[in-house]
Each structure stands twice: as C-alpha cells, then as structure tokens.
Amino acid sequence: MEIYNPNPTVYKSTRPTVRYPKESSLWLVDDLDDRQDKDEDEVEEIDQDEIFDLIRSITDPEHKHMTLEDLMVVTAPQIHISPAKNVVDIEFTPTVPHCGMSTLIGLSIRVRLLRSLPQRFKVDIRVKPGSHQSEHAINKQLNDKERVAAALENPALLTAVEDCLVSADHRD
Amino acid sequence: MTTGRDQDIEETVKVITSGGAGLLNVVKALGEYLTAEEEEMRTKGVEFLSSVLGRCPPEQFNRQSVRVLVNFYCGKLEDTDTLVPAVKGILCLTSLPTFTSPDAVEVVKALFSNVTMKALVQSVRFTVLSVVDSLLARHRDALKNMGSEFVIGYMGLAEGEKDPRNLMLAFAIDRVLLIEFDVEKFIEDFFNITFCYFPITFRPPPDDPYGITPEDLKQTLRSCLNATPAFGPLGIPLFLEKLTAGSPITKRDTLRTLCSCLPVYGPAAAIQNGRKLWNSLRLEIFQPTDTETEEEALKATQVLVRTIYDTEEQRNAPHQEIEGLAKEICEECIKILQEPEKNQGRYATKTLCAFLSTTENICRYTLSMVIPHLTGLFRNPDEVTIRAAIVTVLSEIIAAARDVSSTSTTQEVFLLPYKDEVLGVLVVGLKNPSSSGPAIDGLKSMVSTRGLLSDEELGYIVHNVNELLDSVGGSADESTDALLELLVSISSHSPRHVEETTLPLLFSSLPDSASPREADSERAKYWRTLTSLKKLCSQSALFETLVIRLSTKLDFICEQGAAPTTDLEPTAAYAHALLHTLADVLTSKVKDDHPDVPKYIERLAPRLYNLFIYSALKSDGSASVATDPRLIKVAGRVITLILQATSAQKQEPFIVGLYAAYLQSEVTRLASGAQKITPDQLFVPFSPGAPLAQKNLVHLFSTGVVAARKEVEIPVPNPSEFLGTLLMWSVHSADNSLQRDSAWHIIASIVNKRPEDVSLFLTGSLETFWPNEIASSNASVTTRRFAINGWIWLSKALWLRGHPLSTQYVDRLFDLFSDATVSWDAARAIGMIGGSDDILKKPNHSVLKVLYAQKLCTRLLPRIIEGAKITANPGQQTAHLVALASLIKSVPQTTYIHEISALMPLLLRGLDLPDFDIRADVIDTLYVATEGQSSKPTIVSEHATTLVTIMLRNSVAQEMPSIRVRTAALKYLALLPNVIRYDILHPQKATVLRELAKALDDPKRGVRKEAVEARSNW
Amino acid sequence: MMDIDVPGHIEKVAELEGHDDRAWCVAWNPTKPVLASCSADKTVRLYHFSKTDADTENPSVTFVHNTTISTGHTKTVRSIAWAPSGTTFATGSFDSNIGIWEQESSDEDDEMHGEGVKTGEWECMSLLEGHETECKCVAYSTSGTLLASCSRDKTVWVWEVHPDADFECMGVMMEHSQDVKCVAWHPTEEILASASYDDTIKLYIDDPSEDWFCFTTLTGHTSTVWSLAFSPNGRYLASSSDDCTIRIWERIEQHKWECVKVIEGQHERSIYSLSWGVGKRRGDDGKGEFGGWLASTGGDGKINIYEIYEPPSSSDPKGREPPTHTLIATLPSAHGVHDINHVSWCPRQGYEDLFATAGDDGIVRVWRINLNGQ
Secondary structure (H helix, E strand, C coil): CCCCCCCCECCCCCCCCCCCCCCCCCCCCCCCCCHHHHHHCCCCCCCHHHHHHHHCCCECCCCCCCECCCCCCCCHHHEEEECCCCEEEEEECCCCCCCCCHHHHHHHHHHHHHHHCCCCCEEEEEECCCCCCCHHHHHHHHCCHHHHHHHCCCHHHHHHHHHHHHHHHCCC | CCCHHHHHHHHHHHHHHCCCCCHHHHHHHHHHHHHCCCHHHHHHHHHHHHHHHHHCCHHHCCHHHHHHHHHHHHHHHCCHHHHHHHHHHHHHHHCCCCCCHHHHHHHHHHHHHHCCHHHCCHHHHHHHHHHHHHHHHHCHHHHHHHCHHHHHHHHHHHCCCCCHHHHHHHHHHHHHHHHHCCCHHHHHHHHHHHHCCCCCCCCCCCCCCCCCCHHHHHHHHHHHHCCCHHHHHHHHHHHHHHHHHCCHHHHHHHHHHHHHHHHHHHHHHHHHHHHHHHHHHHHHHHCCCCHHHHHHHHHHHHHHHHHHHCCHHHHHCCHHHCCCHHHHHHHHHHHHCCCCCEHHHHHHHHHHHHHHCCCHHHHHHHHHHHHHHHHHHHHCCCCHHHHHHHHHHHHHHHHHHHHHHHHCCCCCCCCHHHHHHHHHHHHHHHHCHHHHHHHHHHHHHHHCCCCCCCHHHHHHHHHHHHHHHHHHCCCCCHHHHHHHHHHHHHHHHCCHHHHHHHHHHHHHCCCCCCCCCCCHHHHHHHHHHHHHHHHHCCCHHHHHHHHHHHHHHHHHHHHCCECCCCCCHHHHHHHHHHHHHHHHHHHHHHHCCCCCCCCHHHHCHHHHHHHHHHHHHCCCCCECHHHCHHHHHHHHHHHHHHHHCCCHHHHHHHHHHHHHHHHHCCCCCCCCCCCCCCCCCCCCCCCCCCCHHHHHCHHHHHHHHCCCCCCCCCCCCCHHHHHHHHHHHHHHHCCCHHHHHHHHHHHHHHHHHCHHHHHHHHHHHHHHHHHHHHHCCCCCHHHHHHHHHHHHHHHHHHHHCCCCCHHHHHHHHHHHHHCCCCHHHHHHHHHHHHCCCCCCCHHHCCCCCCCHHHHHHHHHHHHHHHHHHCCCCHHHHHHHHHHHHHHHHHCCHHHCHHHHHHHHHHHHHHCCCCCHHHHHHHHHHHHHHHHHHCCCCHHHHHHHHHHHHHHHHCCCCCCCCCHHHHHHHHHHHHHHHHHCCHHHHHHHHHHHHHHHHHHCCCCCHHHHHHHHHHHHHC | CCCCCCCCEEEEEEEECCCCCCEEEEEECCCCCEEEEEECCCEEEEEEEEECCCCCCCCCEEEEEEEEEECCCCCCEEEEEECCCCCEEEEEECCCCEEEEEECCCCCCCCCCCCCCCCCCEEEEEEECCCCCCEEEEEECCCCCEEEEEECCCCEEEEEEECCCEEEEEEEECCCCCCEEEEEECCCCCCEEEEECCCCEEEEEECCCCCEEEEEEECCCCCCEEEEEECCCCCEEEEEECCCCEEEEEEEECCEEEEEEEECCCCCCCCCEEEEECCCCCCCCCCCEEEEEEEEECCCCCEEEEEEEECCCCCCCCCCCCCEEEEEEEECCCCCCCCEEEEEECCCCCCCCEEEEEECCCCEEEEEEECCCC
16 A cells, blocks of 8 residues: 555644533532533534544544544544534645545545434535645545445445544544 | 273272282283283283373382383383383383483483384373473483483474474473583574474464463473574574564564563674664564554564673773664664654654663663753754654653663662753743643653752742743643642652742632622632642642631631622632532542541531531521531531541540530530630520521531441430431421431431440331331321431441341331332332442441342342232332332342343333333443343343334433433443344344434433444444 | 515425435336336335326325335446336446336236336346446436436446347447536437536537537536436526536527526535426416426425526527526425435426425425415
8 A cells, every 4th residue: 555644743632621610600519419400401512522523533544543633634623513504514634735545534534424413414524725736626526425425335445434433432 | 980990900009009919010910911912902901001000109119110111111112002001101100219310211212213203192292292301300411411312312202293282391391402401513403393383373272171372382482492592593584584574463472582582692693683673673663553563562672772782891881882783773763853743753752762771871872862852952943833742752751761760770860961951941841832731741750750850940840830820820721730730749749839839829819709690700710729729739738738728718708797688609609619629639638548637627627517507506697608508518528538537536526526516505525716606506406496507507417427437436325215316307307308318327327337326226116117107108208208218228227237137127118119109219219228328338437248239139139020020010010110220220230140031021111110210220220231241142132122122212302301311222222233243233223323313413412422422333 | 494485385295205225316207107216225116196186276196105126236226217118217326237127017907006007026127237337327318219328437328229128339428527427318309418527518419420429518517517407398408516506508509509597596505406397387477488397406405496488589699588587486405404316397297296306314205386375
C-alpha cells in the first residue's frame, strides 16, 4: 500500500470539556432527590461537541494506531449544525494535500453518522477548502448518495470502512 | 483396578522384600521367558522383570545384582523385541546408589549403539532421554570423560525430536552439555539441533493433558540458545532474519529471546552486529505494528546498548567519550527531534527514554545530548507553535531521568546539571496555554525527583503557578486541575509555600456573603475556588487552615440573620457549598486514613453542633439558613466522616455528650463555638410538639451515632426502652423522611452493634410492634408504610450480623404479600434487606457477616420463585415478582446464576410491572446475568427474541418516559450481539435497526449515546 | 403543513410499505393497472389498483400488494422500466446487470382483476451483461423496439429487442467523462437523452448508415444532472440537478436543443427526479397551449407540481418565448424526514392526476392532485 504521509504531525487530544452544574442552579452539588424528575422533560439538543464525539475516535486508515482526532483531521469547530433545517455540515482536513485516503476517511465519517445520527439530519461532508489537490472530486463523491450507496455494497471497501469504525465507540 | 499380572508383580515384590528370594533368583526363575524363542514371550518376560524392579525398594539391589542387571539389560537392548522394556528397567537402575559410573558409561554406549529414536514411540523416546538425563545428573564426570563419543552419541538421540514433552527434557540436557561439556567443535551441530526449533510455533491441543504451554517450551529453548557465547555468531543472523520475516508473535518471541541471549553472547558479538540489529529494531520502534512489539523492541535496544557499554573500561570512561552505536542512535534520534511535533518524534523520545535506563554513562551522555538540544530549540524554534511539542518531549525525558535516579544505586541525580535551564524552559512553557499542559507534567516530574529542587525553587514554581491561577481566575478547565495537582505534589514535599502564598490567594476570592440569585458568574467563581481548595487541601497542615477558614466563613454567613421574607436560597447554597467542600476533603482523607482526622472531633464537630443547635433554638422570628435540611444533611456527613476515623476511646466522651444534648438538653458538652446558646433556650427535639427546626436536628444525632464503634456503650439507663420510644416516635411523631430515616439509622446501628443491650426491644418488636403497627389493618396505610420501613432497618441490622432473630424478622414480611394495601412495600423491603446502604457498612464499624447477601438469597429465592409461580392469587404473585426483582438486584449474580433458567421467565414477566424503577432493576439484572452467561448463553438464547422485543419497547422515548429504563434497555440491546450467536438474532436485525434509529433521536444525550452503541453493535 | 398560496394540493392516495431498505424507483405499467417498485433490498414489488366508486367525480383508487419478486440481483436494484406492451419489464442493478422479466402464463388467468391482469409467476427471461460497474438507469423506447441503459462505467448502451427476450447491442456510447445517471427516450422519435455526473446532458440518434452517435451536448447545469423528462409532445426536455435547479430545453431545430428556462429556488437539496405528465387542464385562460404537469422531487423531501403552458411555436428565433410554469401544488416532507428518490406520473387514461413517489424510508406513496381543494 502506498504511504501518503509517513510522518504526520500529532496533536494533543482534547478531552470533551467538563460540564459544570447548570448556570441557573444555585447549588454546587444538588442533594435534592427530585433533581432527575426536574430534568426529565428538558431536551438536550444534539450539538457540535456531541457529533464530534461520534467521529473523533474513528481510526485513521493510514495510521492504524491513531484517530482522526489525534491527527486533527476532524475538530469540533469544523462541524456546523442548523437544527432548524436538520442539516449537519462536516469539514475535515486530510493530513497531506495528496492523501489518497481522503475519500475513505470521508466515507467512514459518513457511515458512522449514517448509523449514529437521527435520520432527520441531512449530512454534508467536505474536505477543508484548499486542503486537498482534488478537493472538488472528493466532495462531489462523498455527497453523491448513489455513489455512497454503491460503495457500501462493495465488500472490500466496506471492510476498510468497518476497520476504521471499530475504534469509533471508544469514546472516553 | 489391578490385572492378574499386577498381582503377580505385587506377589513377587513381596517375596523379594521379605527376603524370600534375591533379585537374581527372580531373574533366574524368569530365565526361560527372558530368552524364549517367541518375541512375545521375551517381551513379556523383560516387561515383567522391569515392572518388578520398578517397585522394589532400593535396598534390595546390592552391587552385584545391579552389575548383573546392567549387563543383562544392555544385552537386551540389542534385541528389538526387548529393547522397550529393557530401557524401562535401565531407568530404574540408574537412580540406584549401587549403580556406578562404569555402569553409566556402559549403558550410554549400549544406548548409542542400539537405539534408533525414529523407530520408537514418544513414550519410549521419553524414557531413553530420561535415562540420559538421570545419568547426567548422577555421573556427569564419567560422561564428560567419554568426550566426543558421548556428545556425538547424544546428538544422535536428540536429533529430529518433535514431541513437546520430550523436547522439554532434551532442551534441559542440551543446556547442561553446552555449559559443562567440551562442545567447541560441535557447536555447529548443537546450533542445528537447537535453533531449528526457533521460533516455537507449537500449539497445545485443546485440554492438553501434559499441560505444556508454548511459553514453557519457549523458556526452555531460550535456556539452550543463551547457554553459550559460542552461539553468538550463528544465532544473531538467524534472529535478524526472523525479525524481518516473522509475524508479530514471532517478532515478540525473537525480541525476548534476543534480550536473554545478547548478554551471554557478549560485547564482541553485540558490537559486531550492532548496526544490523539496530536497523531491524528501529523498524519495530518507528513503524510499530502494535504497542507490545514496540515495547519489546525498546527493551531489546536497551539490552543491546547495555551489552556493549556495561563493561569495565566503558564504566570507567568519562561520558564525553561515548563512541559507536549508542552515539549514533542518540544522534539519529536527536536529528529526528528537530521536528519534535511530528509522529516520529514520539518514537525518538521513547528510544532516548529507554537509553536513560541502560548504563549510568549512557544516561549522562544521552542527557548531555538531548537536553541542550531541546532547550536550544525551545529558545529559538522555527515556529513558536512547536514549543508545546518540545516541552512534551522534555517532560517525558525528565520523568524517565527521575525513574532512573530513584532506582540508581548511587542515588545520583542525573538531571542536576541541567536543572536551571530545564526549569527555565518549563516555567516559560507554563505561561503559554498551548504548552502549559506538558510543562506542568514536566514540573511534576522535577518535583518528584528526589534531591533535585531546593526549597526556594519549589517556592519559585508555586509563585508562578499562583500567578497563573490568579490570571485565569480559576476558570475551570483541565489546566487548572493540572496546576492544582502540581501544587499538591509540591505541598507533599513542603506545604509551606502553598500554605503561605496559594491559600490566601484562594481564600481572599471567597465572598463574605452569598452573591444574589442572578449573579451566576460570581457564584461560578466561588464554586471553582472551592473546587480548587478541595483538590489542594488534604495535606494535614493545609487541611487545618482550610477547616479554620471555612468554618469561620460558615459561622459568619449563617449569622447574617435576615427577615423571613428575604430570599435565603443563595446564602443557603453558599453555606452548603462550604460544608460540602469540607465533607469532600474529609472523604478522601478518611479513605487514605490520614492520622490527623480524629482531632477534628474536638475542633470541628462542636462548632457545627453549636451552629445548628443555636440556629434551631433561635427564638427571634429571623430565619437562619442553618436550619435548612440540606445543610443539616451535609453537616451530618462531615460529622460521620470524623467519627469513622476516631478510636472508641476518643468517641466515648463525644457520644456521651451527644446523648446528653439530645435526651437531657445538656448541649454544653456537645456544642461550643461562636454563637452563644443561652440556658433559657431548651433543646428538646424529642419532646411532643417540639418545633420542626429542632426535630430536624435528630439527623445530626444519628450521624453522630451511626459511626460509633461497637465497644462504645449506649449512655442511657435502658437502651431497649430508648429504642422502643424512638421507633414509635419515627412512626407517629416524626414530620418528614429526614427525621424518620435518622431515627431508623440510630436504631439500626445500635441493634447491629450492641444487640445484647436491646434484646428486650428486639423480642418486644416482634410481639407488639409488628402486630399493632404493621400487621393490623386498622392502622392507617401511611403509618403502616413507615412501620414497614422501620422494620426493614431492624431486620437488616440483625441479618447483617447473622443474629438468631433475623430470620423471624425477615419471614414476617411474607405475611404481608396477601395484603393488597402494603404488599408492594413488603415485597420491596425484601430487596432492601439484602442491598447495601450508606449506614450499615464497614467504614461505620458495623458488624457484617461475610456473604450475608448470598445467605439471604439462598434462604429466600426458592420461596420467592415458588410464590411467583402461583397464579391463584395475582396480587400475591405480583408481590413475589417485585420481591424477586428487588432482591436479585441487590445481591451478586453468583448467588442466583445457577437458578437463572428458572428465573428467566419470571424476570421477563417482571418487565411488565408498571413500576419503572423495578423494570430498570430487572433489566440491569438481566444484563448482569446475560453478561455472566456469555460463556454458555443457552438460556438467554432461548428467550432472545422475546428479550429483543421487550427491550425495544422500553427503549424509545415516545413509549417509555423513564430515562433510567430507556438507558438500561439500550445497554442490554447493545450487549446481546456480543453474547448471542448471530443467526439467532439475524431475523430481528432489520426491525431492531429501525427501532434504534428512533432512539438515536432521544431527547437525552446520555440515552442517545447508549443508542449509538447498541446500533453499531447490531 | 405550511400553507403556500397555490391552487391545488397533493392528497395521499396510498401508502405502500414493504421494502426492507431504501426504495429507489417506481414504474407504472402502461397497459394494466399495475405499479412496480424496486429497492436496495434487491426485490421488486408489484401492486394492483382499481377505482372503487368509478362513476363519482373523484373516484378513490385502492392499491393491493400483488407479489414480491426476489430478483436474484446480487446488489441494489436501482431502476425499473416497463416495456410499452406492459408484459415485460427491465431492472437495472448495482451488480452491473440488467434483468428482463416476463410473466409465465398461468391457467387461472381469470378476468377477476379485469383488464387481463395475469397471476403467473414472474421469471427472469434474460440477463443483459455488458456494463462494467453499477447500472443506474434503464428505459424502453416508445415503440418498444429499443432498450437503453447507462452505468458508472461512463457508457450508454442501446439494445434492440428481439422476440423471446433476445437482445442485441446496437451501440455503446462512450461520450460522458463520468458516470451516467439517467437515460430517457423522446416520446415520438428515436432520440435518446442521457444525464451525467459530469454535469452535462447528451442527445443521441441512430445514423442509418452508421451507428448510434451523440449529436449534441447540453451544458449549463453546474453539478450532477440526476434526471431527465421529455414533455408529452416532445417539444421540450426537462432536466434536474444537484445544483438544485430544473432546466427546460427546447427543440429549436431538427437536431438543435437550447435551454429556454431555469427554474430555481424551489428545492433546497439535490433534485433527484422529474416526471412530466399530460396533466389536466384547468379552465381556459389563454395562457397558450396547455403543456401538462411537471413534477419534481429530491433530497429535501419536497414534491413540487408545475403547470406548464407553451407559447405558440414560431420559426423565427427572435420571436420565440419560453414556456411558462406555475407552481400549482407543493408538499414538504412527503416521506417524513427522508429523501425522495423518484417521482412518476401514472400514464393511464383517467388517472392523469395520479403519481407515485419512492423514498429512503423504503415506502412507496401514491398521490393525487386536488385542484378544487376538496
């Protein structure tokens, strides 16, 4: 297999930020037992961080012992949601502009979200503008549902994707 | 079982031992057989003889008989039909004292000339090798003197052996020969008959009876391969080849073997092959297939370096003069560290760290190379952004250096020469958000390096950390936590600096009065400050300051009496937060049993009691936050924690004071502090019509009692009467659950620790309390429910210590199953008795019999299962189901797993119970059970389809309001595919995925996470 | 449902569940009351329909599931098309093959279903191999003598239909630079159109002397062209694209087509499918020649129906006006949150206001346009 980037830059993984008690609450630690019921009907919208948490642990197809987060291929700020339209926009950054794995990475992200996001969300996936030499081609492929559907019926490709996704559920 | 022949043998042996017949006569007697024409006869004959010898005690063999037998057997070796039994016979002889070296020589010669191993079965080959082994053990010199003849002969026997059992033996022999015999000219041949087995690929058959593991073989083989330096020139190339070719397993085996061999093969060989070796090791380190191999490779590198450099002249050489491989590798790594932010940098760092723990010289040398490089790079980097990476590397090096120093015999502090520049870099790195994380790690490592930093330098670090804490205003992120950890580790060496500079800083940021409701940011600020204090102040000196400052602050803000109209909530919350901080620190201190905790029974407890009693007694209408139950609760936690750590003899006076205060209104011995309690204010929480505020304080009574040690006496004239009244009070006079629970906790812990003092109460409760307060249906439902709860605590206290009365108490509950009004409460009670709670537990010095939960289960389960089957009375049946659910969830699964097939259908029915908590419990139970069954999941498989359907029904928000149930159901669904065969689940796959898709849109983040996991597992 | 000021609305007539996976395509039988659908679950499902109270003003139509055919295709069945005869249909699959299906005549072919609907088993009479990768669309010419297919292998094939499900390849057109998403036949002449991932549309005819060849390429779309639909009279060709626009091309000369209209802002995501039906004329309001109803749908889950009026055709290029379009009905989230992959008007007499859609939810829905708002 061709090596596209033998020595990628590694970044410090940022653990998801600690959630303090709700600003509205007065109590540092709430001993009240009814707390849970209070929150029963409060809706926690799906946000940037949650979606990032879904994809950050996907294995990089070229560096099997590193995740997309380690290599900053995906970051929380590169994820945008418009809850009103139910559209999720995901931008990822290949480690090198000639990385032949980019389509596979994008496909893995798509499949992961296909399986783990509510169906109401339409997902658009693109590489970071200017981060890849064949940016347009990759984006077009990743967002052509027919091509994606066909790709997932291709055993070889599907295995490759599954390989990247085994680590996806290790999220802490 | 014994065959006819066995008896004959026994007989003969008897005759011989009884001196009836000499061994030789037996031989004579057998003569015709031993020399018979028919092979079978001969075989049988020799067979028989050998068996007899095998069972004869050694003293029966005099020198002469041995002589004859040796001769005889050696002769029989030439005869293929008697060879096999002959070898057996010989093996018996070799171990005899009367068996001499000449015999040994004769035997081996005979073996060499007659035995062709290939023709023999494993067991016989084994015997042959055993003979050699036995001779080698007893007549080594004789065999040595045989010289080449023996060596060649043996190699003939050992060659081509395949069976692991025999190999274990052969390898052992090989080692002896290689070490002790003169094998120089045969080294090639030995190489061939040993290295040919490397790497061991043997897989033991399932349930292999000889229990020889591949690891055993590998170890024994290694002991041959590293037996002689002479193998070096031949061995190393072979290892190199295996390294490049092999699978990860082979690689690891090779690396481990290399580690065991190189030191033996010696510097010369190591130097000669050094570069080649490093080239393949580098590959494993810099493009690791897996971490395990990577680590082995690093170890091997260390061994290689040690082998080369851990020699006399090297040791004496000053480190500047390190030449050759180590130098090259070092330089190579440092070159890579020109780009420390890159992936390869990681591995270079690992390599260098590995270097530090090779030889002290190398360690000094490596540091002298890498530290200046890094500090230099830090001072003028190509881009500032890589500084973070530099600091990261530096920190790892520091940590490694520390570990070396701590193990070094000379106690040398290798980092000392570079202390200043490193400290400089780290402090700069500390200031920059991107690099502060690793910088903190580095500083921690420096702090924890013995003899590295001076007290002033510690002060310097603290000073810088303070500035940082101040600037971020303690905005709670990871770095703050890390900073605090750093301070903690510093204060464990010298608390002074933190105490003098950091704490004042933090305390000063605590407001003197609570910020109003809407002032979220200020509130957040004091939360963070308290969190910081909590992390910082468990060291004794610091904790003392903390206690003084916080309790003073507490008194102060509680004192601010206010008109009843004003909003006390923020103040209460603030006070609560203060107490909570104390409680949290205490918790960790008690856990690590710090010796300074007990003294707070005098320093802190009285102040708290004073504050709360005073506030409860306050007669002027002004409301005080210290009457807020939530504050009382957390104060109670503090008190219990202190008592947990206190000795009986220190508890004694406190307990006396406690009772005096609550029962005789003598508060002076218990409470003392800022607020003045005037004598005219009577503290009478138990008296009829006592105000709510006082009655709530019964909680602080219980929290004082529950952690009392069993040696401490109950300072009341008639304990039984006391408990009796208290129990009635809990049912009839108490206003709220806080008061009721408190009363029950007191009763429970006394009954559990000193039942003998309250035997009357125990019998009395059975005779009067049960019938009047619980069984009788003219009592109101509410009081009956309370009474049942009281009963649970009683039964539990007794059951935990295995008190004779406990069974009576527990069984009573079943009488209520038929009583519709309270059957559910009774059923739930069953589980609560088995379950753990926060009162009756070891830390509180409760008396706990081992396996009490199991015992409860064994006693009740059959009865419950039976009851749950009776369909006659649905009410009763449900009650039994509820009991089952609540019991099972409170006991370890080992206690019921054997019943699982009987339980499964019941549990499934339990999932239809309307009560969500019970449902969730049942699901959790099923989870544990299913997980436990993963080895043989038959029972689960039978019900798989039903389970899936039920769980789906419980996992979607639209149909199941309870978050807990949804989460549990999804967790369970996620588990199934790992436990149940695919083909069983497949039919439902489509449906499951469709349903789970809905769960993905759950309003709750936590539930969604489970849904995601479940769906990807399916 | 949001209220846009349009004269008509779209009423659901039937909801046909049953596919285990995304439904890709629906096809109305041209001669019998039969609707077919295909899906990623590799099956084809057939439904019968009939008017219940035929004589009333708005007779209601009911659908009955008739049979489910496991096609034997090893991958998604992407496309399905009936031959004009109504006795044969073709399936195009991601396994790159094309299946030709006929119904074996069974003895109890009663008249019960009326209109000679048979009950025999459907059999794959022949399997057309030739495409190298996923086949994405199949289409029969109006005469029924030709079958066209296209694939990700960038080619368009034309097959001649011989008796007994025998097929002969008449031409392989390698014109597109990327995979070909859709092929469509002109309603009256043997003109073939293809749409591609390369953003272009190409038109082909058969040169009697030569082979099939591309006589023009229509460019203008800025992204993948997903779908094509000729107007019933053959004067116009409509195309829809990932660029969220619909373009209408007019035949201005024998072999010359030109974009005369771009419909924008009606869809927020890819427009996957178009269908141009004869429609029902609403009163006479002198807008010119009634051009039928154009339906569009796609990734935004919305269905739009446009009423088309044609200007009088004039020979002189200057005087030519574009056709007018009016949005007469629209329906958001017609398949809930899911994409809609295909829309198709019922071609049968008396059902002009009926159309069907196929969605990612695996469901096929049948709809009717209601103009006088009952």
